Amino acid sequence: MQSDFSQNRLEILQKIATTAKEAGRNPDDITLVAVSKTQTPEKLDEALSDGQKIFGENRVQEAYSHWGERDCSDLELRLIGPLQTNKSDEAVKLFDVIETLDREHLCASLQKSIQKIGKAPKILMQINIGNEEQKAGVAINEFPRLLDLAREHYRLEVTGLMCIPPAELPPAPYFALLQKLAKTHDLKTLSMGMSSDFETAIKFGATHVRVGTALFGARNYQSNL
Numbered sequence: 001m002q003s004d005f006s007q008n009r010l011e012i013l014q015k016i017a018t019t020a021k022e023a024g025r026n027p028d029d030i031t032l033v034a035v036s037k038t039q040t041p042e043k044l045d046e047a048l049s050d051g052q053k054i055f056g057e058n059r060v061q062e063a064y065s066h067w068g069e070r071d072c073s074d075l076e077l078r079l080i081g082p083l084q085t086n087k088s089d090e091a092v093k094l095f096d097v098i099e100t101l102d103r104e105h106l107c108a109s110l111q112k113s114i115q116k117i118g119k120a121p122k123i124l125m126q127i128n129i130g131n132e133e134q135k136a137g138v139a140i141n142e143f144p145r146l147l148d149l150a151r152e153h154y155r156l157e158v159t160g161l162m163c164i165p166p167a168e169l170p171p172a173p174y175f176a177l178l179q180k181l182a183k184t185h186d187l188k189t190l191s192m193g194m195s196s197d198f199e200t201a202i203k204f205g206a207t208h209v210r211v212g213t214a215l216f217g218a219r220n221y222q223s224n225l
C-alpha cells in the first residue's frame with residue numbers, strides 16, 4: 001500500500017506538471033522542495049524511500065538533528081529559515097543552498113565561513129516582499145545595494161530570490177513582484193509558493209516550491225514564520 005507521503009507527493013507532482021503546462025512552462029524547471037521541519041525520523045525515512053532528495057529546513061540546529069547522522073551525499077539541503085551569524089559556520093557545512101540572506105552582517109559572516117570551511121553553498125536573497133515589519137528579508141528598496149555588496153564585495157554566489165508573502169492577502173501580486181525583481185537583476189532561481197499557493201507561484205515563474213504540510217501532513221507545532 002502507498003504511504004500518505006507517497007500519495008501526497010504524487011498528487012503534488014501532478015499538480016506541478018499540470019500548472020506548468022497551463023502556464024507554458026516546462027515542468028522540469030520546477031523543483032519540489034520538501035519542507036521537513038518538525039517531522040519525525042520515520043517521516044524522513046518515508047520521504048527518502050519515496051525518492052525525495054531535496055529538503056528545506058528552517059533552523060540550523062533542527063536540520064543537524066534531522067540530517068547530521070545521515071548520508072546526505074545524494075541529497076540537497078536548503079536553509080529556508082532566518083540565519084543568525086553565530087550559526088553561519090554550521091550552516092555552510094550542512095546546507096547546499098542558503099535561501100535567506102537578508103543583511104550585510106550576514107554577507108560578511110558567510111564569506112568568512114565559506115573561506116574557513118572551503119565549501120560555498122549557493123545563496124538566495126530573501127526579500128521582505130510585503131514590507132512587513134515583523135518579517136525577515138531585505139526591504140525592496142535596499143535589495144539592489146545588498147545584492148551588489150554581496151556579489152562584488154563579499155564574493156557570494158547569489159543565484160536567486162526567495163519570499164514569503166503576507167499571510168492574509170492574495171499572494172499573486174507578491175509573486176509577480178518577486179519575478180520582476182529577479183528579472184531586472186538577471187537572477188534565475190525563484191523560491192516561492194508553499195502548500196496553499198504553490199500553483200499560483202508557478203504561474204509567476206517559481207523554480208522552487210517549498211511544500212511542508214501538503215506533503216507530510218500537519219506539523220507538530222507551529223513554526224515561527
Ligand SMILES: *Cc1c(COP(=O)(O)O)cnc(C)c1O
Pocket residue numbers: 035037058080081164193194195196210211212213214223225
Ligand atoms: C514552513 C515553511 C514552508 C512550508 O509551509 P507549508 O505551508 O507547510 O507548505 C515553506 N517555506 C518556509 C520559509 C517555511 O518556513
